[in-house]
Amino acid sequence: xxxxxxxxxxxxxxxxxxxxxxxxxxxxxxxxxxxxxxxxxxxxxxxxxxxxxxxxxxxxxxxxxxxxxxxxxxxxxxxxxxxxxxxxxxxxxxxxxxxxxxxxxxxxxxxxxxxxxxxxxxxxxxxxxxxxxxxxxxxxxxxxxxxxxxxxxxxxxxxxxxxxxxxxxxxxxxxxxxxxxxxxxxxxxxxxxxxxxxxxxxxxxxxxxxxxxxxxxxxxxxxxxxxxxxx
Numbered sequence: 344x345x346x347x348x349x350x351x352x353x354x355x356x357x358x359x360x361x362x363x364x365x366x367x368x369x370x371x372x373x374x375x376x377x378x379x380x381x382x383x384x385x386x387x388x389x390x391x392x393x394x395x396x397x398x399x400x401x402x403x404x405x406x407x408x409x410x411x412x413x414x415x416x417x418x419x420x421x422x423x424x425x426x427x428x429x430x431x432x433x434x435x436x437x438x439x440x441x442x443x444x445x446x447x448x449x450x451x452x453x454x455x456x457x458x459x460x461x462x463x464x465x466x467x468x469x470x471x472x473x474x475x476x477x478x479x480x481x482x483x484x485x486x487x488x489x490x491x492x493x494x495x496x497x498x499x500x501x502x503x504x505x506x507x508x509x510x511x512x513x514x515x516x517x518x519x520x521x522x523x524x525x526x527x528x529x530x531x532x533x534x535x536x537x538x539x540x541x542x543x544x545x546x547x548x549x550x551x552x553x554x555x556x557x558x559x560x561x562x563x564x565x566x567x568x569x570x571x572x573x574x
Contacts, residue, residue, distance in 0.1 A: 345495040349429050349509065351487050357432035359440045363447065364424050364431075367472060370412045371420050389413055389468030392459040411451045413470035423472045429492070430483040431476075437486055438557050446557045450478020450550045457545025461528075474542040477520075478550025484513040485554055520544050 374381040390410035395403055414420040435443040454474020458465075483490075490509040495502055524540035 346425065346429055346512070347493045347495055347504070349433065349487075350491045350493070350506070351433045353432045353436040355436050357435045357440075359444045359447075360427060360431040360435045363444075363472075364427055367412055367414065367420065367424060371414050374413070385413060385415075385468050385470055389470045390455050390459075391468045392463050392465040394466075395459055396463045407452045407455050408448065410455065410468070410470050411448070411472050411475055414472075415470055419471060423476055426476050427472065427479065431479050433487060433490075434479050434482045438482070442557045446482070446550070446553060447475045447479060449553060450481075450546045451475030453478070453549030454539075454542040454546030457549075458539050458542040461541050469539045469542060471539075473539075474546035477543045477546030478553070480513050480516070481547045481550035482554050482557075484509055485551060486558075517544075517547055520547070 374384055377384065388406060388409035390406045395406065414423065431443075431447075434446075438446060451472065451474045454477060455469065458469055458474075488510055491506040492509050492512045494505050494507055494512070496505055497503070520540050520543040523538070524544050527540055
């Protein structure tokens, strides 16, 4: 099941959202060009819980930001950027570009904090924009509860396009993160299956909690068919 687009119209061009997508792609292409040396970049700029907790160097906290722009592979990058492309423009549209950028970065930082709090001794570097994007997903589903996501479902090698309520799509995704997160608690592995599940959960919850403070109060009022309570 591959999401293609949502049914919510944006009223402004998402400059920040596209800037984030382009930056992530360019950083990844740069890493690909490094070859085997890319692992050194991940070690230096990825977020390693044990190093953050045990280091007395204030500079280590820069990794909370740099880790958001590193990805572990093409699939990792594609899935994150696709989600950001589909849902990020609408969130930026309602929050405003400046608020959206701060909201995005704080969601990513909160995601990392949750992961470190649960697995402070992990020596596996955490990379990716997933935590920040999780916050964006939370904001999206709260602001557009009646929106729908057009998804591609292959049926016997034939493409089938289906509209799924965003509430079910994102809600189902969040439940899957929780279930996998609990699996990491049981196994004691911070990144079960190579994914920092609790970072996703932390970013999502942080995004939901921060949204009321970030929504643009001066935004022009319209009646939106895709919202229960237009802001």
